[in-house]
Amino acid sequence: MKIIGVIPARFASTRFPGKPLEKLKGKPILQWVVEGARKSQLLSDLYVATDNQQIAEVAKSIGVNVAMTSPDCATGTDRIFEAIKNIEVDVVINIQGDEPLIDQSYIDPLAQAFLDEPRLDMATLAHGLAIEDFDNKNAVKVITNIHQEAIYFSRFPIPYSRAEFNQPSVALKHIGLYGYSRAFLQKFCTAEPALIEKYESLEQLRALYLGARIKVLQVQKPTYGVDTPEDLQKLEALLG
Template identity: 45%
Template sequence: MSMIAVIPSRYASTRLPGKPLVDICGKPMVQHVYERVRRVSLFDEVLVATDDERIANAVEAFGGAACMTSPDCPSGSDRLIEVAKSHPADVYVNVQGDEPLVEPASIEKLARAMLDDPSLQMGTLCYPVSAEQAQNPNLVKVVRAHNGNALYFSRSPIPFPRSGGIAPQYFGHLGMYAYRRELLMNFGSFPYSPLENTEKLEQLRVLQAGIAIRVLEVEATGPGVDTPEDLEAVRRILTEKAG
């Protein structure tokens, strides 16, 4: 079974322009992500999907492989579909390009689940979060069935403790996805999803179409990079590890 890892990487960012190329301990951020994905031996290819020649050039400069995609792609999933059209594989794993602290063990757990269970059409990851963290609408939460499949993703804290107090456990969603090729290529044809539109979460389009998403629990990773403050936090963490 063939498997490709894809790292969507856009130059434009409202809060941090040129984000994939920001320097973190002597390397562009996209290189940190690429090298961590490369440590997983299950992939036939690792590709950075980008719409900007500056990112493609930087990737090639450190020995990586880049795939140019349209600047009109509205989301990472659309960018992934473009890659799939020119790079056939059975499974695609989408690793966010702004997660320089992503754990190779987490990537491997998701990839191996798709290899070990051919019935899985789509998979993603979650990790335990505190009740305080669960209140943050920028952190997506997920609740699961006993078999590990997603029941719902939300920006609200779920489950909601009706009788007061806090829920016994909250899980944050780690935005890494694995797709079978057939599901990925059909993604754009799924019917309009009011849930996706309300929460602004693409994965709800899949759930509302009646397709199961397996959600695997992993340990929490370090912060992703969305703001200059996040960037400084990641630099501190990697500098301490190097020291």
């Protein structure tokens, strides 16, 4: 089974334009992500998917493959699908380009899920839900079935509409890294957005609507995403 990692990286971020090129401790954020992804023991190859020449040049300078994509890609998932159209691959791991602390401890569990269950559609990550994230709509929650497969994702408190929040293990906090089988990635990207996806603004709900089996793998600690310049400053301070 050939498993590759793809890092979607665009310049025109609404909240933080040029984010992949911004420096963290002297290195571009993109370089942090690439170096973390290269620690994986299970990826056959690694690509940066971008529509920006500056980002492409940085990627080439650190020796990573580049797939140039259209500036019209609506989401990172669409960018990944365009990037792999002419690549022979069985499974694609979507590695977020704004998660500079990503490493093999996040990537390899996703890849291993497909080695264990070759007929899997998707896999994603989650960790324990802290009480302070219960009502936080930026903290996406996921609940799973007995097979550790997603039942539903929501920005709202689930499944506590009639109970106090005293069972934090029932819902987990979702981490937005994904693995896709090639066949399901094509199905997903060629389908219309589902109403539940639009209402929650969560594209993984399209996958559930399409009947996907999404394996949810628990990790011990959250990732650290950089969405704004303030996030970058906080991470710089955290790393000392």
